[in-house]
Amino acid sequence: SYELTQPPSMSVAPGETARITCGRSNIGTNSMHWYQQKPGQAPVVVVFDGSDRPSGIPERFSGSDSGDTATLIISRVEVGDEADYYCQICDSRNDHGVFGGGTKLTVL
Amino acid sequence: QVQLVESGGGVVQPGKSLRLSCAASGFIFETYGMHWVRQAPGKGLEWVAVISYDGNNKYYADSVKGRFIISRDNSKNTLYLQMNSLRTKDTAVYYCAKDRTAYCSNMRCYGPNDYWGQGTLVTVSS
Numbered sequence: 669s670y671e672l673t674q675p676p677s678m679s680v681a682p683g684e685t686a687r688i689t690c691g692r693s694n695i696g697t698n699s700m701h702w703y704q705q706k707p708g709q710a711p712v713v714v715v716f717d718g719s720d721r722p723s724g725i726p727e728r729f730s731g732s733d734s735g736d737t738a739t740l741i742i743s744r745v746e747v748g749d750e751a752d753y754y755c756q757i758c759d760s761r762n763d764h765g766v767f768g769g770g771t772k773l774t775v776l
Numbered sequence: 777q778v779q780l781v782e783s784g785g786g787v788v789q790p791g792k793s794l795r796l797s798c799a800a801s802g803f804i805f806e807t808y809g810m811h812w813v814r815q816a817p818g819k820g821l822e823w824v825a826v827i828s829y830d831g832n833n834k835y836y837a838d839s840v841k842g843r844f845i846i847s848r849d850n851s852k853n854t855l856y857l858q859m860n861s862l863r864t865k866d867t868a869v870y871y872c873a874k875d876r877t878a879y880c881s882n883m884r885c886y887g888p889n890d891y892w893g894q895g896t897l898v899t900v901s902s
Contacts, residue, residue: 696883698884699887701887701888701889703821703889705821710871710892710893710894711821711871711889712892713876713888713889713890716876716888716890717887717888722890752820754820754821756821756823756888756889758826758883758886758887760882760883760884763835763882763883764823764835764837764838764883765811765823765835765883765886766823767813767820767821767822767823768820769820770820770821
């Protein structure tokens, strides 16, 4: 089977750095994308192609991708960053789109 | 500005069919692949299907293959999802989403979903 694995939840204090990981299993090498979803809203892409940031997304959001694990990095976390975060890939090995299970970020 | 508006959701009995629509505006619809993504109540996102910009290439999640059909009408700027043999596990909010990459027709070049609709709720229940 193929999958992307994320930690279900994590907590961070305001001003600290959050690092959300996404592990690949039996998935091709296409670039990883990251989405933020707040309650009752549609997802918003915050990082694409591993480390690129769409216009309008704060520089505090960045990403890295080292083979088997991709990481979303949120620097100087704010209360407004509290949300669910999903990694996603278009998997050319299996011809499927795949989302990770999501990580609920709590800002204490 | 880009707008995606889904419609067609509702309550349907198991085994029945439903067709969702997604009306697109604010971009050149015929040049971008389009996805359907769903989210069961309280659960995570699940990719459902993608269709190429010209409608010639389609890919499906294993959970819906053989039951759902994705299609598009570029003359009407509209994306569709025909859902047949519905099951209770298909209950979810269904989102349509635009792919960021133009003129892509296979999984090697599809990119992120840069615009999403607000979703339409499908409830499969007897």
